[in-house]
Amino acid sequence: MKLLRLKPGHGEVVLAEGDIEAPEQERELIEAFRRELDAGMWAAVPTESRDGRRQAELVKSFADVPRDAERVIFFPRAAGGASRAAR
Amino acid sequence: MALALGTATVVLVALLWELSRSRITAAITDRRVRKRGSAQRVSEIGYDPGRELRAEQRARSLLRSCIEDEDWAMYRDLGFLRVWGGLGDRARAAGASYAYLIYPHRPILAYLPQTGALLSEYCVAFPDLSRPYGSARLPDSDDVLAKWMALTADERGLIADANMHLPGRQIDPDQVRRDLLRLARWERERIGRSKIGRRASDVERAA
Numbered sequence: 001m002k003l004l005r006l007k008p009g010h011g012e013v014v015l016a017e018g019d020i021e022a023p024e025q026e027r028e029l030i031e032a033f034r035r036e037l038d039a040g041m042w043a044a045v046p047t048e049s050r051d052g053r054r055q056a057e058l059v060k061s062f063a064d065v066p067r068d069a070e071r072v073i074f075f076p077r078a079a080g081g082a083s084r085a086a087r
Numbered sequence: 088m089a090l091a092l093g094t095a096t097v098v099l100v101a102l103l104w105e106l107s108r109s110r111i112t113a114a115i116t117d118r119r120v121r122k123r124g125s126a127q128r129v130s131e132i133g134y135d136p137g138r139e140l141r142a143e144q145r146a147r148s149l150l151r152s153c154i155e156d157e158d159w160a161m162y163r164d165l166g167f168l169r170v171w172g173g174l175g176d177r178a179r180a181a182g183a184s185y186a187y188l189i190y191p192h193r194p195i196l197a198y199l200p201q202t203g204a205l206l207s208e209y210c211v212a213f214p215d216l217s218r219p220y221g222s223a224r225l226p227d228s229d230d231v232l233a234k235w236m237a238l239t240a241d242e243r244g245l246i247a248d249a250n251m252h253l254p255g256r257q258i259d260p261d262q263v264r265r266d267l268l269r270l271a272r273w274e275r276e277r278i279g280r281s282k283i284g285r286r287a288s289d290v291e292r293a294a
Binding site: 006009076077079 | 135138139141142143144145146149152153154155158210211212213214215216217218219220221222223224225226229232233235236237239240241244245248249250
């Protein structure tokens, strides 16, 4: 499993990577996961349904991450309002 | 007595000011220089076209790996992504009662696919307050990915967090209508191409 974070000026960064079945690596993944949530990030797991439809699932704890998930993507929390300058 | 005390106080304050003036002035100047230096550093790392380009390339490849092939082709060819609405009377899929257009760093736009009527703009941003390179803005494709993930995972929550406005506040409605026409044409061409491809493979199989 890979924990990725979307970052301005860089694109995604790999925060941690490990085998969820190995206790030591799972612990490291959990610590990295918590650090990001504590920093105010949202965590999403891209998923694919049986009919091939892709979507994402927001998770609030490591226990919610499907065991077979390949990636968890962290990104800044949504804030309402974009600048009018975008026009 | 009071007059003497008052005079002594004034003299004392004036003396203290004279003694500490040079130190205070130096401290203020030093602070200004430091502030100017840090602002310069921020502006130095603020924008690097090469870095921004690499960031966008990384973001595009991540977006491509997360969304469906057809959605990726749509974003690549048209510059925006359509996501079917999931809260209406019909399920999230082609034929849903409403849909969204996701543009990079612009509001999410809700519309009715059957009529092309624009419903509303949902202003939402994903600012990274740690500003790793002096900017809080994600690369374009990461912004689209963040919107797509939030919308497909928790449509109701994202829409509740967003600032809702009538269409036309930030995105020109004429431009959206043109984009919807481009999307319709793009879909027709894609269907046409896939029909031709299927016919060709049928002919090959028959031969």
